[in-house]
Amino acid sequence: MTGLLASVKNPEEARQAAAGGADLIDFKDPVRGALGGLPGEVIARGVEAVAGRRPASATVGDPPMEPDQLMPAVREIAEAGVDLVKVGLDGPADLTRSVIDALVPAAEDGVALVAVLFADRSPDLGIIPALGAAGFRGVMLDTAGKGAGSLPAHMTQPELAEMVAEARKQELLTGLAGSLRVADIRDLLVLEPDFLGFRGALCGQEGREGILDPEALADVRSRIPASEGLLGKACADAEGAAAR
Numbered sequence: 685m686t687g688l689l690a691s692v693k694n695p696e697e698a699r700q701a702a703a704g705g706a707d708l709i710d711f712k713d714p715v716r717g718a719l720g721g722l723p724g725e726v727i728a729r730g731v732e733a734v735a736g737r738r739p740a741s742a743t744v745g746d747p748p749m750e751p752d753q754l755m756p757a758v759r760e761i762a763e764a765g766v767d768l769v770k771v772g773l774d775g776p777a778d779l780t781r782s783v784i785d786a787l788v789p790a791a792e793d794g795v796a797l798v799a800v801l802f803a804d805r806s807p808d809l810g811i812i813p814a815l816g817a818a819g820f821r822g823v824m825l826d827t828a829g830k831g832a833g834s835l836p837a838h839m840t841q842p843e844l845a846e847m848v849a850e851a852r853k854q855e856l857l858t859g860l861a862g863s864l865r866v867a868d869i870r871d872l873l874v875l876e877p878d879f880l881g882f883r884g885a886l887c888g889q890e891g892r893e894g895i896l897d898p899e900a901l902a903d904v905r906s907r908i909p910a911s912e913g914l915l916g917k918a919c920a921d922a923e924g925a926a927a928r
C-alpha cells in the first residue's frame with residue numbers, strides 16, 4: 685500500500701493536509717530549496733496541530749551539510765516531535781559516506797532517519813545497503829531542481845523499480861517524489877513505494893512556493909488508494925523508538 689506524503693510549510697497547512705487525507709505530513713520551507721528547513725518551533729506547532737492523527741516528517745535543510753553540522757540539526761528536528769527526520773545526501777561519495785557514518789549515533793538513539801537522494805543529480809543508489817547497515821528507517825528519491833521535469837524524467841521505470849526493490853531488501857521505507865504530477869501517479873503506484881511525495885502538485889496555479897490548494901490535494905488523494913499501512917508502520921516504529 686502506498687501513502688500520500690504532503691509537504692506543508694506551516695501548522696495551518698498541516699491541518700489542511702490532514703483534513704484532506706494526506707497519510708504523512710511533511711514539514712519543509714519550499715522557498716528555501718528542495719529540502720528547505722523550517723525552524724524547529726514551527727515544526728513543533730505543526731506536529732501539535734495534527735497530533736495523533738497523522739505521522740509527520742521534516743527535513744533538516746538542503747545539503748550539502750558538513751557531518752558536524754548535521755547532528756545538532758537532526759536533534760533539533762527530532763525534538764520537534766516528528767516521526768521521521770529527512771536528511772538529503774548529495775555531493776561526492778566520500779562526503780555522503782561520512783554523513784551516513786556521522787548519523788549512526790542518532791539512529792542508535794532511536795531517531796528514524798530517512799535519506800533523500802536526488803534523481804536529477806546522478807544519485808549513487810549503491811549506498812542503499814549502507815543506509816540499512818547504519819540504521820536508517822527509510823530512503824526516498826526527490827529532485828533538487830524543481831524546473832527540470834518530474835521524477836520519471838530523470839529515472840526510468842526499471843531504475844525506480846530497482847531502487848524500491850533494493851530499499852525493501854534493506855527493510856527501509858521507500859518514498860518517491862520530485863515535482864510529481866497527477867499524470868505520474870499511475871505508473872509510480874505500480875512500483876508500490878511506501879509513499880509518494882508531493883508539494884507542487886498540491887498548490888494549484890501558484891506552484892510549490894504558493895499555498896496548499898485543497899482541491900488539488902483532493903484530486904491527488906482520489907488517485908492514490910487509501911492506505912493504513914504507512915500510518916501504522918511509521919507510528920508503531922516511532923512508538924517503539926520512544927519506548928526504548
Ligand SMILES: O=C[C@H](O)COP(=O)(O)O
Binds near residue numbers: 864
Ligand atoms: O517530499 C516531497 C517534496 O516536498 C516534493 O515537492 P515537489 O512535489 O514540489 O517536488
